Amino acid sequence: MRPTFQLKTLAVAVAAFSVASAASAAGLDRSGQDITAFFQDGLYAETVYTYIDADVSGKDSANVVPTSNTYVEGQDTGDIAESYDFFRYGVKADINDTFSVGIIYDEPFGAAAEYKESNFVAQSGDTREATITRISGGLIGPxxxxxxxxxxxxxxxxNALQRKIGLGGTLTPQEQGALTALAPAVGIVNGEFGTAGQNTNVEVRSENLTAILGAKFGANKEFQIYGGPVAQRIQAEVKLRGLAYGPATGYTSNSNPNMDYGYIAGMSYSKPEIALKAALTYRSEIDHDLDVSETYPLAGTLAGNPAAATQNSNYRITTPKSVNFDFQTGLNPTTLATAKVRWVPWSDFAITPPLYNEVSKRSYGPNGLNLVDYDDDQWQVELGVAKRIAPALAVSGTVGWDSGTGDETTSLGPIDGYYSLGLGAKYNFTENWAVSAGGKYLWFGDAKGRLPSGKIVGDFQDNDGYILGAKLSYQAKQGF
Structure with missing residues (x-):
């Protein structure tokens, strides 16, 4: 006899494909940090695989003079978004009719982007003389x-002025002005030709392991409070190449993996007779102290010492806190409505490697520049309907919106949010086992790529992407 869905256990047929990344959502968001596995009835386990493929392309700026912020439409950038996949695992069990425990693994934050064309690639076909004339805005040339x-x-x-300083000499105002004007231009050319033919690339990876303990209370155990520790591991690699990055061309940083800890806390309410579940979940910030190796050709030029271009040090990244709201309710015995809302304060987030920041202080004041930061917070909303169309088969549809983090935004992730449309299905092939599959199509918001200095270096329009996913789940009743 074929198993049937009960309204109180009917869930969205597709795994929670929260769409996020430098290539497909606000900030570095990837998984949406979904914990709905913990709210399932009885003993529950799931394995979820998600694949993201985005097309993000635009035009670079033909204006490569660092002191001029005017955008001039230039060459095609090609598709900069790297395809990306990740897993999520979750298991939950009831200890008794009051207490529940769960463990969830996911990959919450990440980025994967590479420029293979345009002014975001270190050139190799020009001469140093022609390049320095092009970037100097008339400062160097006939x-x-x-x-x-x-x-x-x-x-x-x-070199002569730096030798004079090294020997204890004092520069005249005219000499100091010449050094201040010429050193960045020389640094750009050295960085450009020292990495000739290389691409701009960013890769960020993270992993979360969340342990949850929940306690139910109320006359019918309809309320639950839950919380627990979160272990998070993060690592990053960034390569900036090409005249689009001006003085930063040739910059490379490798941040070694770091594990640190935070927490999760929340409260939920359920009313099984109408399949109603609502949960509000808070995740804390997590501070990471990362060992980083940086190479910055301009730093060697400014110091008059090539060894100064490389530095090993330590800095802090604080991954952002977040709030998720998950809601579902039955509309009739075979139909379920769902809603998800997520907020992440990306405007509080920044990546500030020490050598990069120290060099930027020469031109941008005592605080210098961040390598990556965002103007706005992220809001993400998804609404869905799931419908049982056969005893063991349900289908679902979703619509979604992501606010993005503003236009303009970082050139390493130049989209301004998205709209999405998703479809999926869930099939129970035994009483306890089910498989789900589905996908989403995304329309990305247009955005201008901006350097930390404020210079616009790209314009990205009419981009889109898709997500495919599959979930294998097991669910069984537990009696107490």
């Missing part, structure tokens, strides 16, 4: 107000 007409002359002038 009409130079400093009388410097070539890269070789600019390099020699910078």
């Amino acid at each position: 009409s130079s107000p400093l009388g410097v007409t070539s890269f070789a002359q600019a390099q020699a002038t910078v």
Whole structure:
């Protein structure tokens, strides 16, 4: 006899495919940090696989003069979004009719982007003299107000002035002005040709392991409070290449994996007779102290010492707190309505590697620049309906919206939120085992790519992507 769905256990037929990343949602959000496995009845376990493929392309800026912020439409960037996949695992069990425990693994934050064309790739087909003339905005060339007409002359002038400082000499105001003007241009050329042909690339990976203990209370055990510790591991690699990045071209950072800890806390309410479940979940910030290796060609040029271009140090990344609201209710004995709302304060988040920040202080004041930051907080909303159409088969549909983190945004993730449409199905092939599959199509918001200095270096429009996923789940009643 074929198993049947009961209204109180009917759930969205598709796994919770929260769409997030530098290539497909606000900030570095990936998984949406879903914990709905913990709210399932009885003994429950799931394995979820998600694959994201986005097309994010646009135009770079033909204006590569670092002191000019005017955007001028340039070359095609090609598709910068790398395909990305990840797993989520969850298991939950009732100790008795009051207490429940659960463990959930997911990959909450990440980025995968690479530029393979345009001014985001370190050039190799031009000369140093032609390049320094192009980027200097008239400072170097035939009409130079400093009388410097070539890269070789600019390099020699910078070296001579730095030697004078190294020998204890004092620069005149004119010499200091020349060094301040010429050193960044020389640094750009050295960074560009030192990494000739290389692509801009960013890779961020994270893992979460969340342990949850819940306690039910109320006349019918309809309320539950829950919480527990969260272990989080994160690592990152960034390579900035090409004249689009101006003085930062050639910059590389590798942040070694770091494990640190936070917590989760929340409260839920259920009314089984109408399949109503509602849960509000808070996740704390998590501070990571990462060992980082940085290479910044401009730092060596400014110091007059090539060894100064490489530095090993330590810095802090604080992954953001978040609030998730999950809701479902039965509309009739075979239909379930769902809603998910997520808030993440990405405006509080920043990546500030020490060498990058220290060099930026020379031009941008005592606080310097962050490598990555965001203007706005993220709001994500998804509404869905699941319908049982046969004793062991249900289908679902969802619509979603993500606010993004603002336009303009980082050039390493140039989209401004999205709208989504999803479809899926769930099939119970035994009384306890089920398989779910589905997908989403996403329309990304247009965005301008901005450097930390405020310079617009790209315009990205009419982009989209899709997500595919599958879930294997097991559920069994527990009697007490």
